[in-house]
Amino acid sequence: MSLKSFFAKIFAQQIYRKTQLWATNPIATQQQVFEDLIRQAKNTQFGIDHHFDQIKTFEDFSRNVPVRDYEGLKSYVDKVVKGEENVLWKGKPLYFAKTSGTTSGAKYIPLTKESMPFHIEAARNAILHYIHETGKANFVDGKMIFLQGSPILEEKNGVKLGRLSGIVAHFVPKYLQKNRMPSWETNCIEDWETKVNAIVEETFYENMTVISGIPSWVQMYFEKLQQKGGKPVGEIFKNFNLFIYGGVNYEPYRAKFENLMGRKVDSIELFPASEGFFAYQDSQKEKGMLLLLNSGIFYEFIKSDEFYTENPKRHTIGEVELGVNYVLIISTNAGLWGYNIGDTVQFTGLKPYRVIVSGRIKHYISAFGEHVIGKEVESALQEAIIDTNIRINEFTVAPQITPNEGLPYHEWFIEFENEPENFVAFAEALDNAMRRQNIYYDDLIVGNVLRKVVITKVVKNGFQDYMKSIGKLGGQNKIPRLSNDRKIVDLLERE
Template sequence: MSIKSALAKPFAKIIYKKVQKWANNPVDTQKKVFEELIAQGASTAFGQDHDFVSINNHSDFVKRVPVRDYEALKPYVERVVAGEPDVLWKGKPLYFAKTSGTTSGAKYIPLTKESMPNHVEAARNAILLYINETGNAKFVDGKMIFLQGSPELKEQNGIQLGRLSGIVAHYVPKYLQKNRMPSWETNCIDDWETKVDAVVEETLPENMTVISGIPSWVQMYFEKIQQKTGKAVGDVFKNFNLFIFGGVNYEPYRAKFENLIGRKVDSIELYPASEGFFAYQDKQNERGMLLLLNSGIFYEFIKADEFFTENPKRLTIKDVEVGVNYVMIISSNAGLWGYNLGDTIQFTSTKPYRVIVSGRIKHFISAFGEHVIGKEVEQAMQEATEGTDIRVSEFTVAPQITPEEGLPYHEWFIEFENEPQDFSALAKKLDNSLQKQNSYYYDLIVGKVLQPLKINSVKKGGFQAYMKSQGKLGGQNKIPRLSNDRKIVEGIPQ
């Protein structure tokens, strides 16, 4: 055992105790965060426009600060981008995380002196809690990789601009610098396919112990290793035993990954975004991720089925229930106020507060009032393929409203690694699972408004080809699990 791995264990124990302290006092912790945010924001342009000095509690905040998405907050953000200080948060941000927008192109999310450390500490603490729970610290002596965006930054009006994963790359602790892969030069390659090829070449001779990234893009890396060596990834990297991921649900990929690796490995799920690092998996055998209540973020929750009604109720942490689909709203020390991320979450536990990401409020199918969400289609896929030889590389779902004949239906576009012998049997399993999960969908099937779903097999590499055609190959980009129109599926090569 090296000095580094020996020291990791007592440090992990210290961090675990600190986490337990706030996790066991959730309401008081969030109250303190709220009060600190309002005090800090009172002198900003946003705080003055919304009368922060008269906000004494959450009810006051709700009256003065409406829920906004990026488009609604954009006039303030543009002032910050132009170099104006004290607009959303005191001073100027350290960075802008540039992300893909929806209706207005690129989005610029501020990262401040106060918010930036939360991104770094949360990723570190997720690993330390794993060490504390399992006692496994050997991996800190091996090589670690995170498939991420380029760390090259540009400057705009005195503020550094880049992708979040590239910005975070500048904050890798010195004691991990020698373990970190790929090289800086490789990390700066823009073309994703060229970059992955270079990563494969660099990592093949190394003792890789931790691999991290969005599952769909790590899968591409694993497949290239297998193609080049003819071996399972676990045989190439014999000490690889920890996979860290975020961005999408891992379960639809798990069987494929275990086949590519050749064995099971431990995993840690993260919930990071440019707007904040919200949660991480704190227990290997507990469902959900620990919501970070002590990281400069105040959370509000709106029931998803009420979100588009007039004046939906904004709940705080003390009001939420397990199993309900909520839209998560944040206010943070990055200067985001009443900000709608667009994510929907469900609580799996309230002692402590653990969440799963159930989808996106704009990513659903409700062409007939069924309101099927991402979590439901992912669970259906998991249940339908469990215990079979079927392996799925990627999938998305869209409504078919005007079929050539018969009733409308949901169409599942699936790229298989191993195709099923009986497509109709798989379709039936998927449909039955959706009916069990979603009573609206069940009623539409039973009432003969919809016919059972149909599967459309996508040729291998089809989803990657689509993402490449959209300029979204690699990085933090991922295919939406479902959509309420056919814009995505019409671009996927059949």
């Protein structure tokens, strides 16, 4: 055992003990977070507008602070972006994490000096919990790769701006700098395919032990490694034994990954977002991820089947139940209040509190981390057919993760009333419209992670036949505009 792995085990034990202190006292921990947030923000514009000085209990808070999404909070965020201080949180944020928007383009999520450390510590602690549970620490002596966005940042009214993964790259601890790959220069490459090729060249002969990233991106890296080496990744990197992932569901990729690796590898799931780092897998034996209750985030949960009713009940951590689908609502030390991030979770354990990400409150596609929502595909289609004779009866969109050849893509299943004269031009217009709608999708196209949209014609009445086949023809039943799997379109293709 090396000195480094020896001390990693000691550090892991210390972090595990600290985690147990709050994990075994969840309600008191969340109450303390709640009180700290209210106290620190009571003199901000938001705090004054919502009478934080009068808030003593969660009931006071829920009466004064409604549940909002980004659009609902946008008037305050816009002031922060313009450079105003003490708006949502004291002072000014350190960074804006730029993410894909809904109805108003890009979103700017503030990251503060209070919130930023938790993004770094959570990822570190996930690895330390793995070491503590398994006793495996030799991987700390090898090279670790974190596939992420470019660390090159812009500036907006005195605040640095970039993708969260690029911002985090500036906070890699010194003790990991020598082990971390790729190089800074390679990490700054914008084109994804060029970047992956450079990463392959840099890492091929290294002792890679940990690989981390969104599964779809890592898959491309593995495929290129296999092409270069002519053998499974597990043989190229004989000491590669830990895969860390987040952002999308790994299960659709698992079989392909194990084939590419040639063997099974331990994995750790993370639940990060620009709005906060919410959970990580703390055990290889238990289902779900440990919900981080002491990380400057106060959590609320609304049952998803009640979310769109009038005044749905807002539950705190002590009121949740196993197996129920909840919409995740957060208030944070970055100044997000009663904020609906759009994710739904289910609890797999209550001692301690562990969750799985069960989806989004609305239909979406995020097979590659793009977070495409219904409004975006509807707007893109409308834009593509404007000033044409094309007429659409019905449509839905699904990802094709494992095509027979070429890059993955979004597949549009469309029943035309009046078809385009030129399908190639129509597909090009549709893809361009989608890229304008969603910056993540645009990144994936520009970076050659995805190829442009593919259009599949659905026979006349094909959607009706599908709805009839599942017993949902007529009434209030609707075809989902998009889904993150191919369950609907697989049935459509059989019609």
